[in-house]
Amino acid sequence: MLFTSYPLQKLTLKNRIVMSPMCMYSCHDESGRVTDWHKIHYPARAVGQVGLIIVEASAVTPQGRISPYDLGIWSDDQVPGLRELTGLVHGQGSHIGIQLAHAGRKAVLDGPIVAPSAIPFDDKSKTPEAMTAQQIAETIEAFKAAAARAKEAGFDVVEIHAAHGYLINEFLSPLTNLRTDEYGGDRDGRYRFLREVIDSVKTVWDGPLLVRISAHDYHPEGLTPEDYVYYARLMKAQGVDLIDVSSGAVVGGPPKVYPGYQVPFAELIRRSADVPTGAVGLITQAEQAEEILQNGRADLIFIGRELLRDPFWARTAAKQLRAELTPPKPYTRGW
Numbered sequence: 001m002l003f004t005s006y007p008l009q010k011l012t013l014k015n016r017i018v019m020s021p022m023c024m025y026s027c028h029d030e031s032g033r034v035t036d037w038h039k040i041h042y043p044a045r046a047v048g049q050v051g052l053i054i055v056e057a058s059a060v061t062p063q064g065r066i067s068p069y070d071l072g073i074w075s076d077d078q079v080p081g082l083r084e085l086t087g088l089v090h091g092q093g094s095h096i097g098i099q100l101a102h103a104g105r106k107a108v109l110d111g112p113i114v115a116p117s118a119i120p121f122d123d124k125s126k127t128p129e130a131m132t133a134q135q136i137a138e139t140i141e142a143f144k145a146a147a148a149r150a151k152e153a154g155f156d157v158v159e160i161h162a163a164h165g166y167l168i169n170e171f172l173s174p175l176t177n178l179r180t181d182e183y184g185g186d187r188d189g190r191y192r193f194l195r196e197v198i199d200s201v202k203t204v205w206d207g208p209l210l211v212r213i214s215a216h217d218y219h220p221e222g223l224t225p226e227d228y229v230y231y232a233r234l235m236k237a238q239g240v241d242l243i244d245v246s247s248g249a250v251v252g253g254p255p256k257v258y259p260g261y262q263v264p265f266a267e268l269i270r271r272s273a274d275v276p277t278g279a280v281g282l283i284t285q286a287e288q289a290e291e292i293l294q295n296g297r298a299d300l301i302f303i304g305r306e307l308l309r310d311p312f313w314a315r316t317a318a319k320q321l322r323a324e325l326t327p328p329k330p331y332t333r334g335w
């Protein structure tokens with residue numbers, strides 16, 4: 001299963017292995033532009049036979065960076081470097097996506113930072129400004145413009161980052177969204193920002209669209225996987241193709257992590273909302289990945305740190321599962 005192809009909307013992925021988006025803080029300066037470092041890092045995982053590589057959280061506005069050295073997709077001058085990157089990955093026979101992100105109150109930057117409500121992440125963090133209606137509208141436009149640039153740069157997949165306590169997650173969670181306007185209140189109100197981001201992205205992007213969520217706030221007053229079953233149904237109705245199921249980091253993390261600790265959330269959402277999911281989190285063994293797929297617990301396997309340690313993890317996994325690797329062939333987007 002791990003090495004069978006997967007139909008992701010108009011694409012056919014050559015296997016079910018996805019490189020999870022991981023910030024590398026490797027821009028040379030604050031321009032947010034691709035460097036040689038990125039041009040070695042990502043294509044190396046394509047040589048390693050990863051089916052789909054998702055480029056790290058890339059900021060849709062300068063204020064949306066997590067750190068000053070983040071990749072950016074807020075400006076047209078960032079497109080040529082990104083195009084070079086997609087070309088290099090395609091040349092090695094893999095598909096490539098990009099994660100569109102805004103850090104919200106978790107941005108560690110000079111100057112003001114923004115969030116749905118003026119609540120700092122912790123007592124060492126800056127207090128964000130509560131976003132005005134105009135700032136909300138501009139940020140939704142920024143996600144849309146970023147998706148248009150992703151298309152121009154040759155990406156196959158767009159993933160919206162709605163997880164890990166960053167801006168969109170801050171709108172979703174009652175722990176961080178205390179707004180009294182139409183972007184706050186009940187769970188539909190708190191979903192409104194993400195709904196408008198998805199709708200505006202879809203006006204310029206008709207390829208595969210993924211959303212990464214944090215399915216558990218790990219807090220008595222926070223969101224639970226059951227809340228995300230509800231949100232997953234809404235996302236599916238809006239045409240989201242797959243939900244990438246992570247957890248935590250709104251106010252804290254899980255009390256304990258262990259191999260596959262987030263897989264039950266991907267499974268619950270897949271079964272209850274009838275939407276394809278990706279599983280992520282301490283999935284490091286080929287047989288573990290195979291079990292998840294064979295038992296219908298998720299559709300794709302996202303691998304993070306193991307692919308930082310070993311760019312050729314997929315080749316070893318194929319050997320262990322006695323699976324055939326797809327021979328290299330010229331890249332075709334197929335749509």
Ligand SMILES: Cc1cc2nc3c(=O)[nH]c(=O)nc-3n(C[C@H](O)[C@H](O)[C@H](O)COP(=O)(O)O)c2cc1C
Pocket residue numbers: 020021022023024056057099161163164212246280281282283302303304305306
């Ligand atoms: C260095 C590093 C950077 C990360 N950056 C991102 C990111 O940009 N976007 C995101 O959604 N998750 C990010 N994550 C989370 C990973 O994508 C992944 O969900 C997490 O590491 C768990 O998977 P793993 O156990 O296979 O590493 C990052 C993780 C690490 C270790």
